[in-house]
Amino acid sequence: MSPATGRLLRTVFLTLFCIVWVAPLFYTLRVALADPIYAQSGTPPLLAAITFENFAGVFANAEFMGALLNSLIIGVASTILVLIIAVPAAFVCATFEFRGRANLEAWILSTRMLPAFVVVLPYFILFRSVQLLDTMLVLIIMHTVISLALAFFMLRSFFADIPKETLEAANLEGAGHLTTLLRVALPQVRGGLIATAILVFIFSWNELAFSFTLAGGAVKTGPVAILGFIAFQNVQVAGLMAAANLLIAPIAILLIVAQKGLIRGLSFGAVRA
């Protein structure tokens, strides 16, 4: 294949890819920025005047804004919890040989093998018995649980990439295992740590199944609140679009800011910085 053909093919495929992925997002944004009348009538508002009326409506919607705040709190809390648990676990599995390590890792992976809706009922019964349903805490716990395996495996690959000698050198310099982890290993995987944190946060931010079933009454998250726009007889399409954009915005910003680290993170440490 000549370079010119390669370039052409690349352009064609990337264009198709962009149309499939970006068009709906663009349409969502365009509807959100147009007079609600377009949404009601179903007319594509491609050339309509830009108005922030729908966004103003969403900002004024205390319930939705409260839900976004809930999502933020739950996302940050569960991300911190995940890192506190996954960092030492991943470090130990990446740097020490011990009996049963492979089994342990397989078990950690197995926690992600069942679809959410299969396990949600047992969890529902469990959390009902300890009276945690419809609280922030139950969602912080659940979002921690569902992200642990991902965080563990990502971090494990980052730690495995650290030259073992630097850890041994730290050891000989007088550092115990915890000191070695905090002062020598973690700084070397900073990029990976950030990528992991972002992914865990996104998982929590977007999570619907558990947020909807284990909470959703007094404690609503963003995705649950979005459902509220279509839960009644008339679907408020324009408001829904504006709300959806608000839900997407923080994630999009995070992704753009952390793009480089994330791509590295998602290749699971295959590429060295």
Added chain:
Amino acid sequence: MASISIENVSKRYADGALAVNHVSLDVADGEFVVLVGPSGCGKSTLLRMIAGLEEISDGRIVVNGKVVNELPAKDRDIAMVFQTYALFPHMTVERNLSFGLRLRGTPRAETERRVREAAALLRLEPLMTRRPGQLSGGQRQRVAIGRALVREPAAFLMDEPLSNLDAKLRVHMRTEFARLRERLHTTTVYVTHDQVEAMTLGDRVCVMRDGLVQQVDTPEQLFLRPRNIFVAGFIGSPEMNFAAGRIENGELRLGSLRFPLPAAAVPAASEGKPVVVGLRPSDIREVPGKDTVEMRVQVELVERLGSEILAVFPVDATGVSADSVAAGDGAAIMAGGESRTSFTARLDASTPAAAGRPIPLHVNPAAIHLFDPATGMALRQGGT
């Protein structure tokens, strides 16, 4: 400062492989001992056991009279320089140097003083604010040494510290090491596969092979009196020439050559038996001397090294590989094979040697080494 005593130490891996096989070695306070051997001989494993990075399967290691088998690496007060330097990539040179002292809670003024001294000694001052990624190989090496120095540890362990450097820098750093050794007199165990490094740096050298100690001696003694054929072949460059010979009537017969041996030098039991003859290239001379035996040889190849030449010539005797004899299948080697092998002589550059030209060379029979073909052990050590 410390003495290190390795007592009957073994390392057995989970698959049963013995990496280190009942090794005993005493390193005196302030002594510089080099562990040398081909890759896989167990030298690095032994070093890592001293460091506490590898568990000891059997035996014990005593540092300053205290058994350290169960002592974690961080409490052994030993500093190590790694082949890959193992600098902390996220810290500046200054932080790398002071890391150990800061961990130990050394007072700030004391830390700064020691870091400054090490930096001056190793000429690191202009680099203090850089990170390892911004340094050249030689500079990283100096930082790694500095990190070991500032702690003023009981002992230094060095695991092939020069093998990642290019040839020229390696020679330079070898000199630096020698200078540091003279200056600090800290107990050091140094691992290398390079016999030149071993010979130039070690107060004593421990030659290892397949997890076993072959010989521990001063560089000079290793060269002059190798205990077995492996040590004889490993130490010295170019390698010692080996060939199959036979002792008859107090004479050594090597193909068509006859070397009279001093009566005291011939072990009674070897009379009439095959032996492995070892002759160092440097013991073959271009001028006759007292008691030398002349051999007329047809030079096949001449390598000019500037101040000297290496002349390769055929000898009508069966060649012997030091490796196979030491591995215990000497009988097989002696039995078969073509009865012609090549010897190398290291001669003065002015010697009129050229390929295809016959020249007379001279050997003092006293310089000839004899080895038992079955065990590889020295029957008689040459160089006297």
